[in-house]
Amino acid sequence: MSNQEIDKGSINTAPTSTDEFIKGLWKENPVFVQVLGMCPVLAVSNTAVNALAMGMATAFVLLMSNVLVSLLRNFIPKEVRIASYILIIATFVTITDYAIQAISVDLHKSLGAFISLIVVNCLILSRAEAFASKNTVSKSVMDALGMGLGFIIALFSLGAVREILGNGAFFGISLFPDGFQEWVIMILPAGGFFTLAAWLLVFNLIKQRRALS
């Protein structure tokens, strides 16, 4: 549904670059509104650092693939477009994988298989298909930046809550006195669902309030 809305938006009216950027943060936030890319959102948001790293890796792949898809949009025939997009996305995921390994072995260990799984993150493919393949490079960059940042913010808000409750820490720094009993469930997969549900509730409440006033 959201994809159709985007299409209409880009044909009927002419949104500015700033609009393309802002929409990813709030109105069409990839996690809280479009509910895309749930696999990494739920799996790798158990600590703030993991969430931030995963968010940035995804945003980087999103940005680079949007740029390349947009650059090549007149060169790619529509019959082979999905194959081409996947090829482009997979390339940048591989590059990101090597880059993270070169930054820190520990970080690569904790993100594990989920880096490779960015390939199938529907957020990235949907941006390539619905936006970058129909818009100029500059607009695609703004779109990717907005969506990427929206994704980072969403992942980070999940990761922060889960780490604080599940580990009693924030960025690895202990927050509570020794007596604090950690909510182990929050760093287990189930905790991801609880936290996501809570954030979706908050997000929709705010949206509802805004619509009423």
Place this chain on the structure above:
Amino acid sequence: MKEQKTISPPNSFKMIRAMAGIGIICGLLIVLTYEGTLPRIERLRAEALQEAIFKVIPSSTQMRPFSYQDNTFIPAKETDENIIYAGYDDLGELKGVAIVAAGQGYADIIRIIYGYSIDKQEVIGFYVLESKETPGLGDKIEKEQFFLDNFNALDVALTEDKNAIKNKVTTVKQGGKLNEWEIDGITGATISSRAIGDIIAKSTEQWVPIIYKNREVFKSFENE
């Protein structure tokens, strides 16, 4: 084949051109990144391994890899398999041997490294290299201090004829450790802590007799 392509839909050339073009660009990008990051990735991995070796052999500051070939240990080349690492202190005195071992855990294969002291005939250190055990439960094998203390002096003494280990390393219930060769398990991480016991038992049975038999190799190497 070629003729068919020119007859069938007029844009098939465009399709091939697009796919091939993108393939070439992507291939180039990947290879360049791989080549660019490889030295640093290898250095980081080697550093991480070295750090782990010094962790499991207390007071060691230097190390040498050895590989087991033809019933004896020789200084290892990078490509060798069956590598163990001898750790020495500043003066070049042998402090122990570090062995990498792996086995099935609860979630996935657990890879560990442990230190073995030839003089004491004990396991003297333990570190988890790789594990995907459940956070908060199974991953206590990496964090729980009383569990890690099991491996400061874990008895793996050999029998009289030096061919086998006298008492197989076993994991017991939390708080149930009575003998030097038993590992105090973790309640809530039963499978993971048992897996560690099994990995060490299997690996020590394989390595300790041959290391003990060839113990002179590690000592004399420093003297040369």
